[in-house]
Every structure is written in C-alpha cells, then in structure tokens.
Amino acid sequence: MKVDANKGNAERETTLIKRQPRVVIVGAGMSGILSAIKVREIGCTDITVLEKADKVGGTWRDNTYPGLSCDVPAHMYTYTFEGNPDYSKRFAKGKEICEYFERVTSEYDVDKMIRFNSEVKEAVYEQGCWSLKLQDGEMLKADILLCATGVLHHPRWPKIEGLENFEGNLWHTARWDHSVDYSGKRVGIIGTGSTSVQIVAEITRKVGKLSVFQRTAQWVYPLFDKLYSDKEKEKMRKDPTIGEKLHRRYTSFFNAFFPKLVTGNKLTQFLVSYLCKWNLESKVKDPVLREKLRPNYQAGCKRLIIANGFYEAITSENAELVTEEIERIEPNGVRTSDGNLHELDVLILATGFHAHNFMRPMEMVGLGGQTLKNAWSKGAYAHKTLTVPGFPNMFMLTGPNSPIGNFSLININEYQISYIVQLIELWMKGQVDEIEPKADKTKEYNEDLQSAMLGTVWMTGCKSWYFDEFGRLAMWPWSMEKFWAEMARPQTEDFHLRNLEKGVEKVA
Numbered sequence: 001m002k003v004d005a006n007k008g009n010a011e012r013e014t015t016l017i018k019r020q021p022r023v024v025i026v027g028a029g030m031s032g033i034l035s036a037i038k039v040r041e042i043g044c045t046d047i048t049v050l051e052k053a054d055k056v057g058g059t060w061r062d063n064t065y066p067g068l069s070c071d072v073p074a075h076m077y078t079y080t081f082e083g084n085p086d087y088s089k090r091f092a093k094g095k096e097i098c099e100y101f102e103r104v105t106s107e108y109d110v111d112k113m114i115r116f117n118s119e120v121k122e123a124v125y126e127q128g129c130w131s132l133k134l135q136d137g138e139m140l141k142a143d144i145l146l147c148a149t150g151v152l153h154h155p156r157w158p159k160i161e162g163l164e165n166f167e168g169n170l171w172h173t174a175r176w177d178h179s180v181d182y183s184g185k186r187v188g189i190i191g192t193g194s195t196s197v198q199i200v201a202e203i204t205r206k207v208g209k210l211s212v213f214q215r216t217a218q219w220v221y222p223l224f225d226k227l228y229s230d231k232e233k234e235k236m237r238k239d240p241t242i243g244e245k246l247h248r249r250y251t252s253f254f255n256a257f258f259p260k261l262v263t264g265n266k267l268t269q270f271l272v273s274y275l276c277k278w279n280l281e282s283k284v285k286d287p288v289l290r291e292k293l294r295p296n297y298q299a300g301c302k303r304l305i306i307a308n309g310f311y312e313a314i315t316s317e318n319a320e321l322v323t324e325e326i327e328r329i330e331p332n333g334v335r336t337s338d339g340n341l342h343e344l345d346v347l348i349l350a351t352g353f354h355a356h357n358f359m360r361p362m363e364m365v366g367l368g369g370q371t372l373k374n375a376w377s378k379g380a381y382a383h384k385t386l387t388v389p390g391f392p393n394m395f396m397l398t399g400p401n402s403p404i405g406n407f408s409l410i411n412i413n414e415y416q417i418s419y420i421v422q423l424i425e426l427w428m429k430g431q432v433d434e435i436e437p438k439a440d441k442t443k444e445y446n447e448d449l450q451s452a453m454l455g456t457v458w459m460t461g462c463k464s465w466y467f468d469e470f471g472r473l474a475m476w477p478w479s480m481e482k483f484w485a486e487m488a489r490p491q492t493e494d495f496h497l498r499n500l501e502k503g504v505e506k507v508a
C-alpha cells in the first residue's frame with residue numbers, strides 16, 4: 001500500500017473507536033474508490049466495495065469513444081492526496097484518467113476491498129442494519145451504506161420512430177462498438193452535447209462523410225490545451241509539490257469562472273459569452289452555417305461545452321450539419337422533416353444520460369417499509385446532497401443537487417466524504433446507532449435550493465439535462481464557497497441521532 005492510511009488515522013482514533021461498522025460502498029468509480037480510502041482513514045477495517053462491472057473507473061471505464069478527454073484540467077482532476085505527474089496534457093485523455101483511477105485503486109489497496117460483478121438489486125433497512133441483496137441472490141449486511149453510483153451512468157436512448165429498424169451499425173456513445181471500423185464510411189451522429197463535440201472533432205477526418213444532427217445549437221468555449229513535455233513530467237515526478245500547486249491554481253481559476261457564471265456574476269457571464277462568440281465567429285466563416293451553430297440562449301444555460309476542434313471539423317468538406325428535425329429512422333438512414341433521407345452506414349447516439357437516477361434501479365426500503373421509489377416519486381431530493389429522511393445510515397456521493405456540471409467532481413466528492421466520515425465517526429464512538437436527516441430540515445433546505453435556482457443562468461431560457469422529468473432544476477444554485485462551508489461539519493441538529501437500545505435520541 002502506497003500510503004499507510006490505516007496507520008496514522010487508526011492511531012489517532014484508537015482510543016475513541018468503540019466498535020467497527022460493516023461498511024458497504026456501492027460503486028468503484030472515482031467516488032467509490034475515494035470513499036474506501038477515506039473511510040479506512042478514520043479507522044474502519046470492515047469495508048466492502050460492490051461493483052457491478054468487472055473493472056474500476058465508472059464513467060471513465062464505460063466511455064471509450066474516440067476523442068474522449070476531460071474538460072477539467074487533469075491536475076485538478078486528481079485526488080488532493082495523490083497527484084499524477086504522468087498526464088500527457090492539460091486536458092487529459094479519458095484512457096489516462098481511467099489508468100490513474102486503476103493505479104490509485106491498486107496502490108492504496110482498494111482492490112482488496114472490491115468485489116466485482118456484484119450488482120446490488122435491493123437494500124432493506126431494519127433496526128440499524130442494511131440487508132443487501134445481490135443479483136445472484138446473495139445477501140450482505142451493512143451498518144453503513146455508501147452509494148457511490150455516479151450521475152451520468154445510464155445512457156439515454158432517444159425515442160425516435162424506427163430506431164430499431166436501422167440496418168447499419170448503431171450504438172450509444174457510452175457503449176462504443178470498437179469492432180466496427182468507421183473509416184471511409186457514412187456516419188451520422190445525433191446530438192451536439194459535450195460528448196458529440198469531442199467525437200466530431202476526432203472522427204471527421206477519418207470518416208467518408210459525417211452528418212451531425214443538431215436539435216439545439218450549443219455554445220462552445222475554447223479549450224486552452226497544453227502538452228506536458230517529458231522534462232516537465234520528470235520534474236513533477238521528482239517534486240510532487242508542483243502538481244499540488246497546479247491543483248490549487250486550477251481549482252481557484254475554475255472557481256473564479258464557471259460556478260460564478262451560474263450564479264449570475266455579470267463580468268464572468270460577459271467574458272464567457274464573449275469567448276464563446278469569438279470562438280464561433282473566428283472559426284466558422286460561412287455565414288449560413290455560423291447562424292445555424294449560434295445558440296439563441298445565454299452561454300452556461302446548458303452545460304457549457306469546453307472543447308477544441310469541433311468548429312474546424314464541422315466546417316470540413318465531408319461534414320454536414322443537419323438542423324431539420326428528425327422525422328424517423330429508416331433502415332438506410334435518417335429521414336428529416338424536409339423529406340431528405342440521410343443515408344448512413346453507422347449511426348451514433350450522442351443523446352446523453354438519465355442523470356437523475358442516482359442509485360436506482362436499485363430498490364431501497366427504509367424505515368417503516370417506505371421505498372425510495374415512493375420517496376422520490378416527485379423527483380430525487382436529499383439533505384445537503386447526501387442523506388434522505390427515512391433512509392438512515394445511508395449516504396450518497398454526488399447525490400441530488402450536488403454542484404456537478406461546472407466543477408471537478410473529485411473536489412465535490414472529497415468535500416462530501418469529509419462530511420460523511422464525521423457522521424460515521426459518531427457511530428464508531430458508540431454515540432449513536434441510527435443517523436437520519438430530519439424531514440423538516442430537509443424540506444426547508446430543498447425549498448431554499450429551489451428558490452435560489454430562480455437567479456441562476458439555467459433559468460434563462462433553455463432546456464438541459466439539469467432539469468429533471470418534473471421540471472425541477474437538480475443542481476446546486478449557490479457558490480462553491482457555500483458548498484465547501486456546508487460540507488465542513490455536519491450540523492448535528494439536522495439529524496435524528498438515535499440510540500436503538502435505549503430507544504432515545506442522543507445529542508452527539
């Protein structure tokens with residue numbers, strides 16, 4: 001094990017730890033790996049990570065499409081306690097990021113805690129204990145349940161007539177079919193979100209013809225990339241403080257920019273809009289194409305795309321932007337509302353994800369037999385993104401209303417886990433058996449969240465995956481400073497902290 005995380009912390013805590021919880025973490029993506037490390041740091045020794053796939057990495061394992069990279073600077077997209085001097089460039093490729101998570105998993109001995117091919121189907125809570133049922137019927141017990149199941153995880157297949165009749169090759173971007181050689185072929189891609197833009201930039205030069213089906217134009221913010229030379233990487237390897245400084249610098253830079261775009265800072269909005277317009281106007285010379293690509297809403301309303309190469313690709317001779325509505329899919333291609341059939345050999349669905357499922361379809365039954373399906377029947381909600389009334393001793397990473405979209409998820413998850421472990425420590429000290437957020441505090445919190453949404457850029461007139469199926473904005477409407485402050489320490493008065501033996505609530 002690279003860092004003896006057990007040792008330092010276990011020594012710190014030994015005198016305080018009265019009992020060991022059985023901790024189960026669902027998911028071995030970036031938040032699950034982090035959770036395992038951080039829960040072990042407070043002295044937990046009985047930790048199991050259940051992963052339904054056969055590898056770690058979550059979204060970085062599932063997404064393998066050409067051009068996949070991270071639009072958050074790589075040195076910010078690492079855990080604060082473990083840098084990566086080997087990144088090839090500022091905005092690293094998906095493969096490198098996945099390799100980073102694999103390395104951390106093995107160097108921190110998280111692999112010893114993981115059980116692969118273990119999908120949790122059901123979790124039932126009773127008297128301080130979660131009973132988990134796996135896909136093969138095996139049962140497992142947990143005192144503490146951590147759901148690290150990710151956000152952009154369930155591919156969204158569009159409801160388009162005739163999709164099932166397409167006779168060429170068809171796949172969703174998150175399930176890329178590497179057995180198909182698309183070079184020289186007629187390829188269509190539906191969608192123009194962050195994923196599509198990266199793919200278009202990469203594959204246009206290889207395909208025979210590319211048809212990009214755009215329903216809504218998107219603002220594209222220029223990505224200022226940089227390659228790291230062997231010399232620079234060597235320097236970072238020798239001196240880890242360089243990577244740490246970069247991490248801090250990018251975090252402050254990002255914070256000065258993208259979250260403020262959301263919360264209505266006029267200067268940031270002006271700068272971001274200016275750079276997006278400059279990007280479009282300087283790279284797309286054809287006035288007709290340029291206007292088709294120009295969004296009619298404010299930059300940042302939809303998730304801002306940060307990318308290079310898209311405008312260059314879409315203006316190349318073998319690419320066409322199709323803005324007519326898709327009428328149906330036919331065996332040979334896509335029929336649009338102007339009557340044209342766009343004949344295709346390959347059709348790629350860059351149509352995004354069901355972003356509001358969280359740990360569902362896993363079924364959860366909490367206190368008094370209430371189900372999560374019921375509790376969330378009008379939309380997913382949580383107390384401070386982490387806990388749900390009626391579901392004690394259960395904590396979510398990147399739960400509802402986490403500040404995703406415009407910040408590094410790693411930063412968000414590190415703050416969330418630091419809050420969660422403080423509550424787990426109460427359990428370990430024997431002070432409480434059952435930790436459940438109060439329903440009235442959660443309601444109040446969610447009312448504040450929704451009223452704060454009114455002032456955000458997301459409400460300025462566009463549709464996006466930030467809205468759930470009930471039309472509620474499922475995002476974080478405040479500053480990152482507020483998020484960091486809220487995650488610093490749990491307000492114990494927000495929770496029922498129960499001693500089950502004595503049947504009383506305890507003040508921790």
Ligand code: N01
Nearest residue numbers: 069070071158191192193194195196215216303350351352
């Ligand atoms: O998905 P999206 P994505 N007919 O939902 C269109 C993260 N990410 O996979 O805008 C026609 O953004 C839809 O059209 P419209 C990032 O957070 C991160 O691209 O709804 N079109 C849209 O154009 C991102 O936001 C990185 O009108 C249909 C597209 O499909 C999130 O993932 C890289 C349609 C879906 O766009 C999701 O991005 C990549 C239909 N029936 C992604 N249905 C990083 O670098 C949907 N569309 C970190």
